[in-house]
Amino acid sequence: MPHLPVVLGDAPLTPDQVVAVARHDARVELSAASLARVAETRALIEQLADDPEPHYGISTGFGALATTFIAPDRRRQLQASLIRSHAAGTGPEVEREVVRALQLLRLQTLATGRTGVRAVVAETYAAMLNAGITPIVHEYGSLGCSGDLAPLSHVALAALGEGPVRNADGEVVDAAAALEAAGIRPLVLEEKEGLALINGTDGMLGMLALALADLRVLFDTADLAAALSVESQLGTDAVFAADLMALRPQSGQAVSAANLRRALAGSGVVASHRDPAVCTRVQDAYSLRCSPQVHGAARDTAGHATLVAERELASAVDNPIVTPDGRVESNGNFHGAPVAYVLDFLAIAVADVASISERRTDRALDRNRSNGLPPFLADEVGVDSGLMIAQYAAAGIVSELKRLAVPASVDSIPSSAMQEDHVSMGWAAARKLRRAIDGLARVLAIEVVTGCRALDLRAPLEPAAVTGAVRDLVRTVVPGPGPDRFVAPDLEAVTRLVLAGDISRTAFEGAHA
Secondary structure: OOOOOEEEOOOOOOHHHHHHHHHHOOOEEEOHHHHHHHHHHHHHHHHHHOOOOOOOOOOEOOHHHOOOEOOHHHHHHHHHHHHHHHOOOEEEEOOHHHHHHHHHHHHHHHHOOOOOOOHHHHHHHHHHHHHOOEEOOEEEOOOOOOEOHHHHHHHHHHHOOOOEEEOOOOOEEEHHHHHHHOOOOOOOOOOOHHHHHHOEOHHHHHHHHHHHHHHHHHHHHHHHHHHHHHHHOOOOOHHHOHHHHHOOOOHHHHHHHHHHHHHHOOOHHHHOOOOOOOOOOOOOOHHHHOHHHHHHHHHHHHHHHHHHHHHHHOOOOOOOEEOOOOOEEOOOOOOOHHHHHHHHHHHHHHHHHHHHHHHHHHHHHOOOOOOOOOHHHOOOEOOEOOOHHHHHHHHHHHHHHHHHOOOOOOOOOOEOOOOEOOOOOHHHHHHHHHHHHHHHHHHHHHHHHHHHHHHHOOOOOOOOHHHHHHHHHHOOOOOOOOOOOOOHHHHHHHHHHHHHOHHHHHHHOOOOO
């Protein structure tokens, strides 16, 4: 379904709008009011450019060279040199959706009218996004202060008609050729404009918005995976009762418990052992019983991160900045600490959700803890290994996620001749969170494969409607129990279902979880 155009300048962007442009190629438009504000503040910058007194970023050098006055006839060269020298990224190419989010968020700041650029600068960025021109940005180069300098500089360099880009067909071409093909004139930057294009938290913020969209899906999927495990391991749903959750009013916990109740409602498997005379177990293991508490804490962490993201999306980040009353002031709002902290916090939550998922998977494969299931869910015990090594894969990923949960934001390192002596490392925090999210999806996919197979082995007992629907969806890409088969393609197929949101949609279509 095509997305509505995203209009910039009248209100802050939402995280979902960032995703729409970055991931789904929604078009962007600049409001008339935003262009009027841009023109108004540009006039102030041009007045200061004519002032014989030096003004930082307008008639001076940058960073440790902030006291060096630049003559008017050298200022265009200054802007171009700034972009070329700062486009110093290295390493693998960053994903297209990340670069588009980076472009969009810098454009949003330009549209606030607080940066002092000309309207043509904002219009060029909008045109590049709409033409599908994606500058090539590299993995390494940003310290997260003064914002994401190197990644933003690669985007700005492309707007100048320099450096490599990917066109709308995904081909690597020269920026000048891509701009010409799209009918976009390369920018020639004037005073202040180079700084305005590279001073911001846009890369880390864009990755945060994308991560929050992915985590909404994955946390729902985690609840479903837990329901499959509870049901197939003959666990109880009584511990998820609403009145018990109300005794500890943590909002995320309540949502996850409600999801588990919904997923297990009407389960013939659960009903089969509800009678105390049939089932003498007093309590389930923590990995089953405490799933809402862990998943809920992760949801609440994402809620806090969403609040920080929304505040950052409502910000105008540049240095110097043009204030609403016409002052041009140096500031430190480009520092990425607020975003970096929540990116690190999310990595901790992701690691823990994956950790409890792997424990549920391991229980299903251990005949001493699975309540009657065959060892490793093997077809012919002793001949077949079943899902033994799938659990190894989950364990290996969880171990990696624990390492990725080590915070980047405490690892400041000085730069720019000690002028920038404390940095956020927010870009690095965002990069490792993206890897962690991919790992979580794979661990959940392994639990889903395991839970569905275990559920089939409980036949003729009937699963709940929701868990049965998930099992039926999985069976469209992975066959049911049987002799050993090549496992890796099955895990990849279910991982694709998880990442696409197909599993959570199958279970919770029409219900806000």
